[in-house]
Amino acid sequence: MIHQANLSVESQWQKELKQSYTKPKDLLNYLNLPVADFEKDFEARKLFNMRVPRYFASLMEKGNPNDPLFLQVMPQIQEFIEKAGYEADPLKEHDSEMPGLLHKYKSRVLIMFRTGCAVNCRYCFRREFPYADNAVNKEKLTQVLDYISQNKQINEVILSGGDPLMANDQAIAWFVEQCESISHLKRLRIHTRLPVVMPSRVTKELIDSLQQSRLKAIVVLHINHHKEISEQLILACSKLNNAGITLFNQAVLLKNINDTVHTQVLLAERLFDSGILPYYLHLLDKVTGVTHFNLTEAESKKIYEGMLAELPGFLVPKLVREVGGESSKTPVLP
Numbered sequence: 001m002i003h004q005a006n007l008s009v010e011s012q013w014q015k016e017l018k019q020s021y022t023k024p025k026d027l028l029n030y031l032n033l034p035v036a037d038f039e040k041d042f043e044a045r046k047l048f049n050m051r052v053p054r055y056f057a058s059l060m061e062k063g064n065p066n067d068p069l070f071l072q073v074m075p076q077i078q079e080f081i082e083k084a085g086y087e088a089d090p091l092k093e094h095d096s097e098m099p100g101l102l103h104k105y106k107s108r109v110l111i112m113f114r115t116g117c118a119v120n121c122r123y124c125f126r127r128e129f130p131y132a133d134n135a136v137n138k139e140k141l142t143q144v145l146d147y148i149s150q151n152k153q154i155n156e157v158i159l160s161g162g163d164p165l166m167a168n169d170q171a172i173a174w175f176v177e178q179c180e181s182i183s184h185l186k187r188l189r190i191h192t193r194l195p196v197v198m199p200s201r202v203t204k205e206l207i208d209s210l211q212q213s214r215l216k217a218i219v220v221l222h223i224n225h226h227k228e229i230s231e232q233l234i235l236a237c238s239k240l241n242n243a244g245i246t247l248f249n250q251a252v253l254l255k256n257i258n259d260t261v262h263t264q265v266l267l268a269e270r271l272f273d274s275g276i277l278p279y280y281l282h283l284l285d286k287v288t289g290v291t292h293f294n295l296t297e298a299e300s301k302k303i304y305e306g307m308l309a310e311l312p313g314f315l316v317p318k319l320v321r322e323v324g325g326e327s328s329k330t331p332v333l334p
């Protein structure tokens, strides 16, 4: 039974979501940045919509056009740059086994559980993904569950998107129950950025669904910069940790955002202090429109070597790149 008080907590994040900034001008005004300086950038919204929760904007430094959180979400004119090596589908994901399902790894399947996100990160490798063709409703999810039932080598389900936590708690609870009835499944993993941009998404109902399941739950957050780890997020993470849910982080190495050893060390330390283990540090996936975020492989390796020198081994994420068509992530060795 869902109590009234809990319903109001859940509706809180949905209400917050609706209040997100979708126009650059509104975000710039909030941050006390001169709108005229950015007008040339507004066009980039045609390539990929802008969406920034107000909570995430509140973590940005007002008056600072180089704020590392602002740079991740503000449309920029450079997104129109076309360059060899950058393509619409760098990970070769657009043709899947069935709509909404990717079965790249033998023992794991990835489900595009929800096609939207609470925030639109400008560097996103799925910014050109045909989400409309891959949206999953209950009927398609039932087909996906049949596929999992018939493939006994699958022991882990990964919910991705978009952002799977865009689904409401009832939809997640239903899906968790369906997975529980498939005896060869052991783990449920959720890849999400939503708690980072809106910690209120970590509701009691969500925690209860994951905690009460026989499946071992893992939440992989996406945090690129230590400034994204607020006290509210730390509180949400401690609730997940207390419920026995394992927390990992994956980040993307981004030019002018987190491209120094110092920033990466601060991120790793703050993640650990918050009960989250650094898991992967990804090189940028070369989707069209993201050239201005890219670091060369040599630059990336240099930063990584600095991290190896400064951090204890358990706080160093694996440096990886995704190669389209490959069945696993490719390690980038210093």
Ligand code: SF4
Pocket (backbone or CB within 6 Å): 116, 117, 118, 119, 120, 121, 123, 124, 125, 126, 161, 162, 163, 193, 222
């Ligand atoms: S939250 Fe993840 S999937 Fe959504 S836009 Fe950001 S990087 Fe892409």
